[in-house]
Amino acid sequence: MSPNPLAELIRRLPELRVLTEPGDLEHYGRDWTRRWTPAPLAIALPASIDEVQAIVRWANDCNVALVPSGGRTGLSGGAVAANGELVLSLERMNRVLDFSAVDRTLTVQPGITLQAVHDASAEHGLLYPVDFAARGSCSIGGNIATNAGGIRVIRYGNTREWIASLKVVAGNGELLEFNRGLIKNSSGYDFRQLMIGSEGTLGIVVEATLKLTDRPLPSQVMLLALPDMDALMQVFALFRAQLPLQAFEFFTDRALHHVLAHGAQRAIDGEHPYYVVTEFDAVDEKTQELALATFEQAVEKGWVSDGVLAQSDAQAAALWRLREGITESLAPHRPYKNDVSVKVSAVPAFLHEMQALLTHEYPHIEVVWFGHIGDGNLHINVLRPEDLDEDAFIAQCEHVTKLLAATLKNHGGSISAEHGIGLVKRAYLESTRDPSEILLMKGVRKVFDPRGILNPGKLFTDG
Ligand code: MLT
Ligand code: ZN
Numbered sequence: 001m002s003p004n005p006l007a008e009l010i011r012r013l014p015e016l017r018v019l020t021e022p023g024d025l026e027h028y029g030r031d032w033t034r035r036w037t038p039a040p041l042a043i044a045l046p047a048s049i050d051e052v053q054a055i056v057r058w059a060n061d062c063n064v065a066l067v068p069s070g071g072r073t074g075l076s077g078g079a080v081a082a083n084g085e086l087v088l089s090l091e092r093m094n095r096v097l098d099f100s101a102v103d104r105t106l107t108v109q110p111g112i113t114l115q116a117v118h119d120a121s122a123e124h125g126l127l128y129p130v131d132f133a134a135r136g137s138c139s140i141g142g143n144i145a146t147n148a149g150g151i152r153v154i155r156y157g158n159t160r161e162w163i164a165s166l167k168v169v170a171g172n173g174e175l176l177e178f179n180r181g182l183i184k185n186s187s188g189y190d191f192r193q194l195m196i197g198s199e200g201t202l203g204i205v206v207e208a209t210l211k212l213t214d215r216p217l218p219s220q221v222m223l224l225a226l227p228d229m230d231a232l233m234q235v236f237a238l239f240r241a242q243l244p245l246q247a248f249e250f251f252t253d254r255a256l257h258h259v260l261a262h263g264a265q266r267a268i269d270g271e272h273p274y275y276v277v278t279e280f281d282a283v284d285e286k287t288q289e290l291a292l293a294t295f296e297q298a299v300e301k302g303w304v305s306d307g308v309l310a311q312s313d314a315q316a317a318a319l320w321r322l323r324e325g326i327t328e329s330l331a332p333h334r335p336y337k338n339d340v341s342v343k344v345s346a347v348p349a350f351l352h353e354m355q356a357l358l359t360h361e362y363p364h365i366e367v368v369w370f371g372h373i374g375d376g377n378l379h380i381n382v383l384r385p386e387d388l389d390e391d392a393f394i395a396q397c398e399h400v401t402k403l404l405a406a407t408l409k410n411h412g413g414s415i416s417a418e419h420g421i422g423l424v425k426r427a428y429l430e431s432t433r434d435p436s437e438i439l440l441m442k443g444v445r446k447v448f449d450p451r452g453i454l455n456p457g458k459l460f461t462d463g
Helices: 006-012 024-030 049-064 114-123 140-146 193-194 228-241 251-260 285-300 313-324 326-333 344-361 392-411 428-434 436-450
Strands: 018-019 040-047 066-071 086-089 094-098 105-108 163-168 176-180 202-211 220-226 247-253 274-281 308-309 336-341 366-372 377-384
Touching: 006 018, 006 040, 006 049, 006 094, 024 040, 049 066, 049 086, 049 428, 066 193, 066 202, 105 114, 114 140, 140 176, 140 202, 163 193, 163 285, 176 193, 176 202, 193 220, 220 228, 220 285, 228 247, 228 274, 228 285, 228 344, 247 251, 247 313, 251 274, 251 326, 251 336, 274 285, 274 377, 285 308, 313 326, 326 366, 326 377, 336 392, 344 392, 344 428, 392 428, 428 436
Parallel strands: 040 086, 066 086
Antiparallel strands: 018 040, 094 105, 105 202, 163 176, 163 202, 220 274, 220 308, 247 274, 247 366, 336 377, 366 377
8 A cells, every 4th residue: 555645646647637726625525515524635537437447446555435526416415525535526527429319329428417418419309308407517427326306207207217328437446337228138137227326336437328318399387376285286186187297396485485585586476385386298279278277177176376377488497497496595504405205195194294393393493395296205405593503403403304214214205315315314324225225235335346445434334
């Protein structure tokens, strides 16, 4: 082992771009959680798979932990480097490598942004359908590492459904290729799927072939105001039965308050406790009439109190902003975040229990919820009151998360729907996964990363 690992890295890879300035360490050492103080050893920005492999071999030889890093828009601390790790940023590996019209696939490097993937797919008249608000800055490698979901899961599913093949550098530096773009491949274990959602603990994604699909049909966007919580799932059931939904998202009046304060435009007057933004295929007048009839039915039943149907692309974008702008509008408050899910059928009962729990446990604390209710996925953002110091606030939120985890367990839910476990939720992993399953995960990790150099401390405490 070298007494100066960084000097050894530079000796082995003189061409490698390495950053050590304090500003860079801070920038690359943290993600959107902002809870940990970044303290990486250095930042490496490889430009090729060969360089990634050489860095991983160096990390093994010099016993330095690596934190694979994409756009760092993660909300669970999965890309935080606070313990002298080397941040391995894939941001320079951001190109489209190939497109196949016959296979309908796009092969990309991991550092490409989701937006650039959307644009490249659109240039070929096709769609990569995973989509969410951080599209402009998150990277496809990070999306794969967390099995990112987002706003169109009810139509298209999670990232997992859209990966045709992966090239991965394992923890020993070996380059592995999984599935080779096959649609049908019934030949044993699917390691591609094992990599997706593994949060950088099994391997570093260095290339991905993405499946593409038809561009969506013309659509319409509607904003609905709802009088109470029970109406949420009633409206969802009605709309899903009658309209070809692309998205069905909800938020509360508190979320609306923040997003309006952040510059979004109010679209419905008056006070309403819940809102839904929904988008559905609307190809002709008939489907538009059906949408209005569905809306009227919901109003007659007392499930919807008001609504707006976007009349232009600009208005549709303004309605979407009310939902997609929430995370950004809350960011200055550095909220404590829960990202939970239950089966859609369990949502009504879970919502009641959860609301009672939050009201009881956070009597004087503002709690903002919103999310992908059509997938059974809720985002709970807890805002720290100014007079409560950060440590006491986090301790209180951790206590409530324990209770929430128990409630989720009773309802068969998950403590992380789409943000990953990272550092933020590793203490609660057992509420979602059996101890025997966690042991299996740790065993799998040993196979792919025998020395535990890939993102140690994320997902679970030891290697
Ligand atoms: C979103 O859906 O906007 C984010 O995943 C949620 C969050 O910021 O908690
Ligand atoms: Zn989300």
